[in-house]
Amino acid sequence: MNHLKRINCNKQKGFTLVELAMVLIIIGIVVGGIVKGVEWVDNAKLKSVMNDFEHITQAHYTYLRRTGEPPGLPRDATGILSNDWGGEQYFADLIAENLLIRPDLGGNVVTHAFNGSWSVSSSGSLFDGPQLCAEGIPMFVAQGLDNHLDDGVATTGRLITRLGQTFLGSSVLTVYTAEDTLTTVCRRL
Numbered sequence: 001m002n003h004l005k006r007i008n009c010n011k012q013k014g015f016t017l018v019e020l021a022m023v024l025i026i027i028g029i030v031v032g033g034i035v036k037g038v039e040w041v042d043n044a045k046l047k048s049v050m051n052d053f054e055h056i057t058q059a060h061y062t063y064l065r066r067t068g069e070p071p072g073l074p075r076d077a078t079g080i081l082s083n084d085w086g087g088e089q090y091f092a093d094l095i096a097e098n099l100l101i102r103p104d105l106g107g108n109v110v111t112h113a114f115n116g117s118w119s120v121s122s123s124g125s126l127f128d129g130p131q132l133c134a135e136g137i138p139m140f141v142a143q144g145l146d147n148h149l150d151d152g153v154a155t156t157g158r159l160i161t162r163l164g165q166t167f168l169g170s171s172v173l174t175v176y177t178a179e180d181t182l183t184t185v186c187r188r189l
Contacts, residue, residue: 045113046144049134052112053149053187056132059099060189066097070130072120090120114138116182120189127160127188135184142185149187160186 015023063071072090091110094100100110110118116136122129137145142154142161150157162184 042141046141046148048113049137049141050145050148052118053132053134053145056094056100056110056118057187057189059094059097060132062099063094063097071097072130091118112137114141127186130189131186132189133184133186136182137185139181139183142183145185158187162186 060071071093074089091100112118112134114136116134119133119135120130121133122131134145143152146152146154146157146159146161150159154161163181
């Protein structure tokens with residue numbers, strides 16, 4: 001009898017290879033789900049910014065049809081429209097006409113899904129006239145925007161990408177790089 005007890009005491013306990021394999025499979029599924037979930041969130045944000053470009057552009061032309069003049073152009077002391085496009089006044093005009101919803105943050109700053117802001121200006125534009133810009137856009141999003149809304153090249157077409165105040169001209173950059181770099185994407189209004 002003592003001999004049997006000794007055998008039972010020396011028996012090792014642990015996981016079998018099948019149990020370990022199942023745990024590794026479950027961990028792989030969880031990690032894969034997290035990675036895929038992040039990708040889905042980024043794709044949803046990309047679609048949101050694409051929709052914002054379209055919505056703000058439509059709001060611009062609706063305002064123009066309603067009022068007969070473009071939004072955001074202040075009048076000088078004599079009542080003549082200035083050519084100096086102002087971003088905050090631009091969005092204030094669109095909000096006043098109920099073409100954009102008033103931002104929750106107060107004021108007339110309009111933000112996009114990547115927590116950057118929208119701006120409108122005519123100074124420093126590569127376009128003939130005003131441009132709508134989404135600032136604080138990750139490079140992979142800029143590439144996605146250009147692929148879906150334009151020609152896929154950072155320097156040509158309806159969408160132009162810039163870093164800071166420098167447009168990505170052919171002497172600087174002709175393709176999208178470094179996914180974590182924030183950039184500005186502009187579109188002619």
